[in-house]
Amino acid sequence: MxxxxxxxxxxxxxxxxxxxxxxxxxxxxxxxxxQSTQESWVAKVGKTEITPEQYRDALDTERNRITSMMGGQVDGAMFERPEHKRRVLEGLITRQLVLQANEDLGIVVADQRIREQIQDVPAFQEDGKFSAQRYTTWLASQGKTTRWLEERIREDLATSDLPGQIMASAVITPREIDNHIRLRDQTRDLRHVVLPKPAADSVKIEDAAVEDYYKSHGSEFMTEEQVALDYVEIDAAKLNVDATPDDAQLKDRYEKEKARFLSPEQRLVSHILVVSKGGDAEAQKKALAKAQDLLKQVRDGKAFADVAKASTEDLGSKAQGGDLGWLEKGVAEPAFDAVAFEMKKGDISEPVLTGEGYHIIQLRDIREKKEKPFEEVKAELAKEFIETERDRVFNDIAGKATDVAYSDAGTLETTAKVANTTVQKVPLFSRRGGTGIAANPAVIKAAFSNQLLVEGVNSDGIDLSPTHKVFIRVADHKRPEQKPLDVVREEIRAKLTREALAKQAKDAADAVLARVKKGDTLDAVAAESKLKVETNKGVGRQAANLDSALVAAAFKLPRPAEGKSEAGTVALPDNAYAVIVVDAVTDGDVAKVDDAGRESVRTQLQNEVAAVEARAFIETLRKATTIEISEERLTTQ
Missing domain, CATH: 1.20.5 (Single alpha-helices involved in coiled-coils or other helix-helix interfaces)
Structure with missing residues (x-):
């Protein structure tokens, strides 16, 4: 065999x-x-995955938006709540649903709109006008290309356009406007009587009732889970760094980093971009042919800027005739740089292929590089030397502390010794956070984690900032427990008393209402108890002279039949009740509303209807699309 x-x-x-x-x-x-393929998506919308990176970016964006809106005064713990994370993910899912709907419907965002959006970005403007140089510099600082930004803007516009078009399609008829005005401006003639509140001493809550409530509602009287912490703090700003550099050290640093103190050569560049749509050989061939044709137009005497305005596919520089401003090496793609920094002033290049497509480059001017002398930058070098030494010491200490906190996980004393500091303490706090480091969401999350609560070990290093780290361990853990009856006895008695008084008040109001509905007049019933009946005619929805609860109750009652009334009860503050009677209803006068008023109503109704239709459209997309969510990855990000 x-x-x-x-x-x-x-x-x-x-x-x-x-x-x-x-x-x-x-x-x-x-x-x-x-190896088997390991899925990492947080959600899948149809066949499109929402990656952890996209999800984290969205979480960061929402955190920054809320923090900015609240002026920094925001509880960081809210960003860790499951409902917040779910809301952010739902936004990403909705965005992807709309993008897919756009593709299915063939909806495309016009290049002109993208160009206008780019030119309206304040960061790309100088003296109120678009600056191609600022635009190019910003892209370089972010490590992005013009194509990336254009596609991002295109996507943003696409996700808002389709719902916007649906909302804009909402039609409001003149009859609907009339009906709204009649209801909005409607007035009612009403009478009401406020019943006396039951006397506080009319209710006596026995101890047995308190004890029964305590037994059956124990979850209402639980203490909050709390932890107290030991922690070791390593803060670069508080480190004593003995580092005073001499001239020799600074000169050595200067020589090694001389490139930093050069004003680099800059070149004033314009370009014409022809995008290779599709990316295959045939598409590149067509793009090159188009670029060569545009180059011929320039060389035949047509102004470079005019050709760029008419034909370049770089939307950011199109309106400026292809002007990219002053560029340094490394700002543009390597192939672009290689040509642009070999050209002579006034030269126009052959088509240059980069990842974006073919560029025709015009070199308009050159700024030579300049060097700052040692004496001019000496103070800056000294400051940097000390900061570098501080960072080195911080990283060295933090690294050693991390190793010790892990290897000797049963105490923080050895970690403190390595860090040349002492173990500090945080008093008991709940999951809502506390003071000092206990206000930090990352610390709160770690403090209540299984790693610390169940395993009883030290935490990993928690970064409060790039140069500020803490290690924590739980010093005390108080689990939720039911408060003793004697502690909450009077709290329960007060609650039961309020409920009993409220029931008495409601029962009295219901009794009066029953008599009125049987045929007794409100005036007669009120007279028996020596109560005053208040009469108000022509009361509108926004009446300021009556309790808002009374007004709201009056407008919830049905329209009374001719010669009849409608009655009801209404709860007022502090366990008070009133009985209310509506005698007549007068609709708003449509003829009194001018054209501007009608247009305002139309806009209001259109917005309301449009919002409902947009939500319905999104819901339809959701039902027609398979959506999967990884609950585990959702909560661990």
Whole structure:
């Protein structure tokens, strides 16, 4: 049998199979044969995945938006709540649903709109006008290309356009406007009587009732779970760093980092971009042909800026005739740089291929590089030397502390010794946070984690900032427990008393209402108890001279039949009740509302209807699309 196997393995087919296996393993890596694909998406909308990176970016964006809106006065713990994370994810899902709907419907955002959006960004403007140089510099600082930004803006516009078009399609008829005005401006003639509140001493809550309530509602009287912490703090700002550099050290640093103190060569550049749509060989061939045709127009005497305004596909510089402003090396893509920094002033290049497409480059001017002398930057170098030394010491201490906190996880004393500091304490606080480091969301999250509460070990290093780290461990843990009855006895008695008084008041109001509905007049019933009936005619929805609860109750009652009344009860503050009677209803006069008023109503109704229709559209998309959410990855991000 072994001989048969040997013979088969030396045959032509075996060699072909072996060759294929060698190719597969060399191309993909043999480890890929043994490893299974691990999914990492947070959600899937149809076939499109929402990645952890996209989800974290959205969380950060929402955190920054809320923090900015609240002037920094915001409880950081709210950003860790499951409902907040779910809301952010739902926004991403809705965004993806709309993008897919756009694609299905063939809706495309026009280039002109993208161009206008870019030019309206304040960060890209100088003296109120678009600056191509600021635009290019910003892209370089973010490590992004013009194509990336244009696609991002295109996506943002696309996600708002379709719901916006649906909302704009909402139609409000003149009859609907009339009906709204009649209801909005409607007035009612009403009478009401406020019943006397039951006397506080009319209710006596026995101890047995208090005890029964305590037993059946124990969850209402639980203490909050709390922890107290020991912690070790390493703060670079508080480190004593003995570092006074001499001139020799500073000069050495200056020589090594001389490039920093050069005003680099800059080149004033314009360009014409032809995008290679599709990215395949045929698309590149067409793009090159178009670029060569545009280059011929320039060389035949047509102004470069005019050709750029008419034909460049870089929306950011189109209106400026392709002007990119003053560029330094490294701002543009390497292929672009290589050509632009070899050209002579006034030159126009052949088409240059980059990841964005083909560029025709015009070099309009050159600024030579300049060097700052040592004496001019000496103070700056000294400050940087000290800060660098401080960072080095911080990183060294933090690294050693991290190792010790892990290896000796049963105490923070050794960690404190390594950090040359002492163990500090945080008093008991709940999951809502406390003072000092206990106000930090990351500290709160770690303090109530299983790692610290169940395993009883030190935390990993928690970064409060890039140069500020803490290690924590739980010093005391108080689980939720039911408060003793004697502690909450009077709280329960007060609650039961309020409820009993409220029931008495409601029962009295219901009794009066029952008599009125049987035929007794409100005036007669009130007279028996020597109560005053208040009469108000022509009361509108926004009446300021009556309690808002009374007004709201009056407008909830049905329209009375001719010659009849409608009655009801209404709860007022502090356990008071009133009985209210509506005698007549007068609709608003449509003829008194001018054209501007009608237009205001139309806009209001259109917005309300449009919002409902937009939500319904999104809901339809959700029902028609398979949506999967990874609950585990949602909560761990």
């Amino acid at each position: 072994l001989q048969a196997l040997r013979e088969k393995s030396s045959g032509l087919i075996a060699k072909i199979v072996l060759g294929l296996l060698i190719f597969v393993f060399s191309f993909f890596g043999i480890e890929s044969y043994f």
